[in-house]
Amino acid sequence: MAGTAQQAERRRRFAPYGLLSPGVIWLALFFLVPLAYLLRASLSTRPNRFVPNDLDFAWHWSNYSEAFDQFGEQIQRSFVYAGLTTILCIAIGFPLAYVIAFRGGKYKHLLLGLVVVPFFTTYLIRTIAWKTILADTGIVVDTLRTIGVLGADGRLLATPAGVIGGLTYNFLPFMILPIYVSLEKIDPDLVAAAKDLYSTPGRAFRKVVFPLAIPGVIAGSLLTFIPACGDFVNSVFLGSPRTTMIGNVVQNQFLVQLDYPTAAALGFILMVIITIAVLIYARVLGTEDLTG
Amino acid sequence: MSAVVESVPAAPPVDDLQVERSFPPPWMRRAGSQLLNVYAVLGFIYLFVPIFVIVLFSFNQPKGRFNIVWHQFTLANWADPFAVPELVDAFELSLQVAAIATAAAVVLGGLIALALTRYRFRGSGAVNLLLVLPLTTPEIVLGASLATLFIGLEAQRGFWTVVIAHTMFCVSFVALTVKARLRGFDWTLEDAAMDLGAGPMRTFTKVTLPLMLPGLMAAALLSFALSIDDFIITTFNAGDEVTFPLYIFGARQRAIPPQIQVLSTMILLVSVLLLFGGTIFGRLRDRQLTAAAKGATPTAS
Numbered sequence: 052m053a054g055t056a057q058q059a060e061r062r063r064r065f066a067p068y069g070l071l072s073p074g075v076i077w078l079a080l081f082f083l084v085p086l087a088y089l090l091r092a093s094l095s096t097r098p099n100r101f102v103p104n105d106l107d108f109a110w111h112w113s114n115y116s117e118a119f120d121q122f123g124e125q126i127q128r129s130f131v132y133a134g135l136t137t138i139l140c141i142a143i144g145f146p147l148a149y150v151i152a153f154r155g156g157k158y159k160h161l162l163l164g165l166v167v168v169p170f171f172t173t174y175l176i177r178t179i180a181w182k183t184i185l186a187d188t189g190i191v192v193d194t195l196r197t198i199g200v201l202g203a204d205g206r207l208l209a210t211p212a213g214v215i216g217g218l219t220y221n222f223l224p225f226m227i228l229p230i231y232v233s234l235e236k237i238d239p240d241l242v243a244a245a246k247d248l249y250s251t252p253g254r255a256f257r258k259v260v261f262p263l264a265i266p267g268v269i270a271g272s273l274l275t276f277i278p279a280c281g282d283f284v285n286s287v288f289l290g291s292p293r294t295t296m297i298g299n300v301v302q303n304q305f306l307v308q309l310d311y312p313t314a315a316a317l318g319f320i321l322m323v324i325i326t327i328a329v330l331i332y333a334r335v336l337g338t339e340d341l342t343g
Numbered sequence: 344m345s346a347v348v349e350s351v352p353a354a355p356p357v358d359d360l361q362v363e364r365s366f367p368p369p370w371m372r373r374a375g376s377q378l379l380n381v382y383a384v385l386g387f388i389y390l391f392v393p394i395f396v397i398v399l400f401s402f403n404q405p406k407g408r409f410n411i412v413w414h415q416f417t418l419a420n421w422a423d424p425f426a427v428p429e430l431v432d433a434f435e436l437s438l439q440v441a442a443i444a445t446a447a448a449v450v451l452g453g454l455i456a457l458a459l460t461r462y463r464f465r466g467s468g469a470v471n472l473l474l475v476l477p478l479t480t481p482e483i484v485l486g487a488s489l490a491t492l493f494i495g496l497e498a499q500r501g502f503w504t505v506v507i508a509h510t511m512f513c514v515s516f517v518a519l520t521v522k523a524r525l526r527g528f529d530w531t532l533e534d535a536a537m538d539l540g541a542g543p544m545r546t547f548t549k550v551t552l553p554l555m556l557p558g559l560m561a562a563a564l565l566s567f568a569l570s571i572d573d574f575i576i577t578t579f580n581a582g583d584e585v586t587f588p589l590y591i592f593g594a595r596q597r598a599i600p601p602q603i604q605v606l607s608t609m610i611l612l613v614s615v616l617l618l619f620g621g622t623i624f625g626r627l628r629d630r631q632l633t634a635a636a637k638g639a640t641p642t643a644s
Contacts, residue, residue: 063462070458071470074451074514081511082477085488092491104494143386150383164618165387169394171614174572175591176607179599180393183400183411220393252372273479281481284574288595298483298575305487305579315491318484325481 093315106311114316122300122317129297130324132211133279136218137226140275141268143219144226148267149260151227152234159235166227174221178288181217182208185289209291217285225274233267234260265336272332277325297321394611401604408598420601424609427600433590434606440502440586441570444509448566451510452517453559457551459518460525477515485512486579493580500582508580509573513566520565524558557625564617571610 093114095106119126151162169177185191185207195201207213237260245255283298297317305314400410404417425431455474459467477485489508493500532554536546574588581589591603 064464067458067462067464067467070454074455074518075470075473077451077514078473078477078511081489081492081507082473082480082485085492086484088491088495089484089488091495104497143389146379146382147386150379154380160622162387164622166390168611168615168618169390171568171618172394172397172607172611173588173591175574175588176397176603177393179411179591179595180396180400183396183413184392186412188412220389223390277479277481281483281575283483284592287592298481301483301487302575302578305490311491311494314487318481318487321481322484329479 089315089318092311093319095312097310097312104309111312114312115320118313118316118320121313122297125295125297125300126317126320126324128294129280129321130328132215132218132296133276135215136222136279137272137276139215139219140223140226140271144223144271145230145264145268148227148230148234152231152237153239163228163231166224170224175284175288177221178217178284181213181220182288185213185216208289209294211290211294213289214285214294214296217289218279218282221282221285222275222279225278226271229270229274230264230267233264233270237263269333269336273329276328280325281321397604397611398608401601401608403601403604405599405601408600410599410601410604420605424602424605427602429585430587430590430600430602430606433585433587436502436584437571437587440505440509441567443506444513444570445563445567447506447510448513448517449559449563452514452562452566453521453555455514455518456521456525456558457555459522460528461530474515474518477512478519482573482575486576489576490579500580501584504580504582505577505584505586508576509570512573512576513570516566516569517559517562520562521555521558524561525555528554560621564614564621568614 091108092106094111095108095114096111097105098107099105147166151159151166155162183189187206187208192201192205192207195207196203196205201207207216241259241263242255245259246252250258280296281298281301283296283302286294286296286299297320301314301317301321304310304317400413401420402416402418403410403413404415404419406412406414420426455470458464459470486508489504489511490500493504498504532550533546536550537543541549572588574592577586578589578592585593587606591599594600594603
């Protein structure tokens with residue numbers, strides 16, 4: 052019997068690795084290894100512009116400085132747009148998540164479902180729909196012109212406002228859902244206790260609800276800021292050549308110009324800036340637990 | 344309990360209370376509370392405006408080649424949703440890719456989730472990190488890096504490279520979704536099955552798998568939706584293949600037939616049915632299980 056007990060013990064010890072390995076190997080092969088290939092491409096040269104896929108690895112660091120010089124404007128624009136998108140998503144998403152979590156009652160799950168439903172239509176078609184809504188002859192632009200927010204020939208399409216509006220809409224559920232999850236975990240008795248201790252509702256919100264919602268706000272910010280930084284769909288459909296973002300440049304350099312080194316360097320510049328921004332943000336809001 | 348209540352210090356005099364709460368006055372507070380509800384309603388309207396436009400335009404008879412300006416109501420698009428062969432091909436391709444990628448991701452990701460929640464082991468932190476990283480990497484980097492790998496290996500980009508790419512990001516989503524659902528699970532049920540003489544295989548199929556099933560189904564729905572909708576990663580790895588989103592992207596310069604809106608509305612309807620069907624099914628199952636548990640419990644104890 053001792054033998055079988057030992058066997059069971061051994062099985063217990065090695066079972067998790069057996070279960071993990073197929074998926075982890077897959078992620079290693081098709082997530083980590085490609086990143087290494089991209090890093091290598093970002094330090095390579097293209098000896099001949101007209102031979103496709105011709106790359107020479109040469110520790111060519113100047114790819115980075117050249118990409119930075121050439122596309123600094125687009126890099127800066129991406130982070131400004133993504134930052135504004137994140138702020139707008141919090142402004143729209145937090146109150147929505149709050150109402151669903153605390154006032155939804157038995158309709159909580161239905162309301163949460165309603166938040167997700169619009170996003171089962173295709174991403175690109177949603178963006179095309181915004182093109183229709185924001186069109187120069189559409190009702191939105193008409194109204195804004197009448198009340199004087201826009202000038203007589205003011206537009207929304209092909210402007211930064213159009214692109215940021217599209218980004219905000221498309222990434223909003225990624226803000227609402229994490230905030231909802233953290234609000235939902237709050238024990239209503241805590242809020243009641245704060246009120247029993249003579250806190251005003253506003254103060255109860257500031258001192259109890261909001262601090263407990265911070266993990267959700269951080270998770271939501273990551274899930275909107277990061278994809279917004281790298282997006283080029285909204286800029287293509289709702290913007291103009293003057294609203295191009297880093298995503299447009301990478302897509303163009305990689306798929307049209309076949310200039311892999313420049314595209315790769317831009318990709319890594321994007322990742323490094325995102326990482327720095329995320330670390331600062333998490334420090335400011337006061338948590339280091341990003342994976343929980 | 345009553346002892347605790349009695350030990351609470353006496354409430355301050357009413358006057359203090361009035362002073363403390365005099366601002367904002369109650370009517371203003373009530374108005375603010377109502378305002379929040381109005382804001383939420385507006386938020387929901389905002390979420391649904393583009394959806395309304397998509398459904399509306401599926402009934403539009405466009406004037407030119409681009410179905411983005413309202414012209415005339417028609418049922419013709421719905422009568423003939425498969426009128427554009429290239430669009431149908433693209434749609435079928437997307438369904439195939441999504442089906443294969445979802446099946447692969449559910450197996451790979453489900454096993455990772457099982458390992459992470461069922462066992463404590465060295466390196467679990469690193470695995471968690473590996474799961475989160477693809478979701479915090481911009482899609483443009485994921486797409487470009489995979490394409491660089493395929494170029495480096497001199498592999499032709501096409502159907503299978505798209506499947507590989509979609510499986511990659513779906514594994515993360517599946518593992519994290521299932522893991523969240525399995526947290527706080529009672530794994531002694533497995534031991535109980537073993538004690539009652541079930542082998543490892545039987546324990547897995549009769550106990551573990553049914554327990555994981557709701558999480559796996561939710562994860563499968565999510566990864567199918569993500570796969571069918573993915574554009575950025577796909578555009579780097581599709582080669583000459585054209586998926587549904589790639590077709591729409593190309594269509595912005597050629598022509599946007601109203602069938603795009605029709606198919607999109609169909610996807611929406613099917614997803615809503617699955618979503619709410621799943622919720623209702625889950626509720627019924629819970630109710631049955633509770634009823635069964637009640638029936639099985641001896642009432643005398």
